Amino acid sequence: MASDLVRFSVAIPEGLLEAFDRHAARRGTHINRSEAIRDLIREQLVEEDFDDPDTEVVGSITMVYDHHTIGLSGSLDQIQHDHMDVIVSTMHVHLDHFNCLEVLAVRGTSERISALADQLLGTKGVSYGRLAAVASKSAIEAGH
Ligand code: NI
Numbered sequence: 001m002a003s004d005l006v007r008f009s010v011a012i013p014e015g016l017l018e019a020f021d022r023h024a025a026r027r028g029t030h031i032n033r034s035e036a037i038r039d040l041i042r043e044q045l046v047e048e049d050f051d052d053p054d055t056e057v058v059g060s061i062t063m064v065y066d067h068h069t070i071g072l073s074g075s076l077d078q079i080q081h082d083h084m085d086v087i088v089s090t091m092h093v094h095l096d097h098f099n100c101l102e103v104l105a106v107r108g109t110s111e112r113i114s115a116l117a118d119q120l121l122g123t124k125g126v127s128y129g130r131l132a133a134v135a136s137k138s139a140i141e142a143g144h
Pocket of ligand 1: 067094099101
């Protein structure tokens with residue numbers, strides 16, 4: 001939801017501001033200082049939302065594992081069947097003879113998504129795992 005822009009002034013040490021401008025420049029030349037500050041504020045608010053177990057979140061869980069590891073595929077499958085209510089879609093890619101990449105699109109409460117990610121990514125044999133999720137309200141309303 002777009003809203004009117006409000007101007008306000010902030011006192012900040014010069015060195016800190018210079019460091020911040022360098023940070024903004026690394027994120028892209030099209031990002032100006034105001035946009036960079038708005039992004040930081042949004043990120044912070046999204047993280048706070050995620051702390052509430054009842055917050056509705058959307059995102060993805062990515063993992064890489066060796067499907068030859070005994071029992072691993074079955075364990076990951078069982079965990080996913082126990083969380084069918086929050087898994088919207090799954091993509092499985094056979095990376096090479098041994099390794100599989102799996103990406104799950106997820107939508108549900110922060111508590112439920114965190115539990116799913118913790119179980120999957122904590123399973124022995126998962127060599128890479130990452131949860132990327134935001135509160136759906138923040139993701140939709142943050143508007144640029
Ligand atoms: Ni595979």
